Amino acid sequence: MAKADFYETLGVSKSADEKELKSAFRKMAMKYHPDKNPGDASAEQKFKDVNEAYDTLKDPQKRAAYDRYGHAAFEQGGMGGGFGGGGFQGGGFSDIFEDIFGEMMGGGRQRRSSGGRERGGDLRYNMEISLEEAYAGKTAQIRVPTSITCDVCTGSGAKPGTSPKTCATCQGSGRVRAAQGFFSIERTCPTCHGRGQTISDPCTKCHGHGRVTEERSLSVNIPSGIEDGTRIRLSGEGEAGVRGGPAGDLYIFLSVKPHEFYQRDGADLYCTVPISMTTAALGGTFDVATLDGTKSRVSVPEGTQAGRQFRLKGKGMPVLRSTQVGDLYIQIQIETPQKLTKRQRELLKEFEEISSKDNNPESSGFFARMKEFFEG
Ligand SMILES: [Zn+2]
Numbered sequence: 376m377a378k379a380d381f382y383e384t385l386g387v388s389k390s391a392d393e394k395e396l397k398s399a400f401r402k403m404a405m406k407y408h409p410d411k412n413p414g415d416a417s418a419e420q421k422f423k424d425v426n427e428a429y430d431t432l433k434d435p436q437k438r439a440a441y442d443r444y445g446h447a448a449f450e451q452g453g454m455g456g457g458f459g460g461g462g463f464q465g466g467g468f469s470d471i472f473e474d475i476f477g478e479m480m481g482g483g484r485q486r487r488s489s490g491g492r493e494r495g496g497d498l499r500y501n502m503e504i505s506l507e508e509a510y511a512g513k514t515a516q517i518r519v520p521t522s523i524t525c526d527v528c529t530g531s532g533a534k535p536g537t538s539p540k541t542c543a544t545c546q547g548s549g550r551v552r553a554a555q556g557f558f559s560i561e562r563t564c565p566t567c568h569g570r571g572q573t574i575s576d577p578c579t580k581c582h583g584h585g586r587v588t589e590e591r592s593l594s595v596n597i598p599s600g601i602e603d604g605t606r607i608r609l610s611g612e613g614e615a616g617v618r619g620g621p622a623g624d625l626y627i628f629l630s631v632k633p634h635e636f637y638q639r640d641g642a643d644l645y646c647t648v649p650i651s652m653t654t655a656a657l658g659g660t661f662d663v664a665t666l667d668g669t670k671s672r673v674s675v676p677e678g679t680q681a682g683r684q685f686r687l688k689g690k691g692m693p694v695l696r697s698t699q700v701g702d703l704y705i706q707i708q709i710e711t712p713q714k715l716t717k718r719q720r721e722l723l724k725e726f727e728e729i730s731s732k733d734n735n736p737e738s739s740g741f742f743a744r745m746k747e748f749f750e751g
């Protein structure tokens with residue numbers, strides 16, 4: 376079944392701004408929320424679709440990719456290793472969820488576990504590469520500002536020699552119960568903010584956060600054949616977890632710059648080459664530079680028509696994680712001469728006078744057929 380349009384899923388127009396998107400998402404998510412539709416599988420699916428649509432459209436870069444390529448923009452999954460978006464959807468989902476439903480759902484989802492361990496945030500890095508770089512692959516050095524575990528207190532947040540104490544208010548659970556009318560509601564402990572521990576003597580380097588911000592240098596392997604819109608996940612390279620929690624992930628959002636001469640369609644490349652009318656009529660050759668750094672000679676036979684395509688086998692893009700290589704298609708465009716001199720004009724007129732129907736079978740045939748069609 377074809378996937379529904381993201382805009383339709385949210386019930387907004389293609390020109391909807393951020394605010395409209397957010398409010399449409401909120402409305403739809405409330406309507407299809409599993410808590411409101413227990414056991415309703417179709418509502419659950421709708422809820423997932425709505426989340427996916429919003430997750431894509433709220434991000435300007437992903438939205439642009441979607442506008443341009445549709446769902447195909449994100450069908451890069453299943454590449455194994457550090458690739459694919461499975462983990463991201465999950466992370467993105469819970470973040471949006473907490474953003475919007477945090478207060479509404481009475482404290483939102485419990486992200487913290489006892490002891491205040493908390494998974495570090497995911498980081499996103501936008502990287503733009505050239506088609507040549509996508510062809511050859513490369514190792515990119517990037518600098519990522521990120522918070523890492525404090526080395527002085529090894530992440531505990533407490534001054535070396537001291538240790539965090541179990542919170543006296545919540546006895547370490549991070550939650551307190553309070554009676555309100557008929558109900559007893561549970562909420563985050565106001566003393567320790569859900570950590571379950573308090574620090575009386577905070578570490579001086581990280582001021583009790585357990586993390587410090589630093590810029591790290593990372594080397595990222597961009598494999599040959601990578602496509603525009605691919606996300607690369609570097610597991611555990613995101614922000615450090617809080618108080619010994621696991622680190623988040625780093626996502627590289629890759630875009631490939633449009634090329635001056637080549638258009639890409641999967642592994643194949645297309646290049647439109649304008650040739651002169653005389654080369655088209657008499658035949659000739661020209662050279663095209665290819666991405667492998669060599670040149671390929673294209674022979675144009677006598678009587679070549681506009682739109683004719685020549686295939687240069689194996690001169691396209693490499694296929695990711697395979698030894699296959701696509702082809703390069705040269706599409707011929709014929710340039711009609713302009714700014715003729717008197718002499719050129721005379722020659723062309725003379726040429727026309729001695730031309731026969733056989734020189735232009737298409738155009739003479741076309742008008743004859745059209746006349747027959749309309750006049751019977
Ligand atoms: Zn510290």
Ligand SMILES: [Zn+2]
Pocket residue numbers: 542543544545546547548549550564565566567568569570571572
């Ligand atoms: Zn507490």
